[in-house]
Amino acid sequence: MKKIGFLVAVEMDALLRRYGTPRETRSVGGFEVHCYADDRREIYAISAGAGEIAAAAATALLIGVFQVDLVLNYGVVGGLSEEMKLSRSCVVERVVHYDFDTAAWSGRVVGQYDEYPTPYIPATPELVKKAREIRPELRAVTCASADKFVASPEAKRALHERWGADICEMEAAGIVLSCNRAGVPCLLIKTVSDSVTGGAEEFHREIDRSAAIALETADAILEVL
Secondary structure, three states: OEEEEEEEOOOHHHHHHHHOOOOEEEEEOOEEEEEEEOOOEEEEEEEOOOOHHHHHHHHHHHHHOOOOOEEEEEEEEEEOOOOOOOOOEEEEEEEEEOOOOOHHHHOOOOOOOOOOOOOEEEOOHHHHHHHHHHOOOOEEEEEEEOOOOOOOHHHHHHHHHHHOOOEEEOOHHHHHHHHHHHOOOEEEEEEEEEOOOOOHHHHHHHHHHHHHHHHHHHHHHHHHO
């Protein structure tokens, strides 16, 4: 039986609607963890809240306390190009933590962590490949991640131009970095809730629908893994 850690920022309602009442809800380390099980798998679902620090802490909890075999993050994102339209789903191939900056003393470029040769932190390649085999419509994307909600078209286009990023959000760097350091596979399935010309208003209007699409996609992949 596999142990799957579902990690979301603010999209837990989609999971509760799809999966129903959990077998058990535990309060651990300042987080609520909803526990589900069937004859094939155990699922531990945690809502981290927004931001990299909370996401990293929740990821570490799933790995260290619940000893999950896989961390699966589904959620909503901002689109950074015309191609990444409202409701389009994708799988994160790599992430750049674009407000991580030690350049003044380390000599490394903005976004670069010591263990990587570039600012780009890879998600688990085998899972990205498998997700696209199961759902060929998924685009493998670069995710720009930082502790800020990006609303304006100008800021979104600037992220796309500087980093070659397709989407932006606030948790992926914490999740992928934590999983890579622990040697635990991760899979990130995202759906656009606000397009390149959309902002907070579009996000609030579309978050529930986009979160449900992301979870349906993630669940379909998980059924085959």
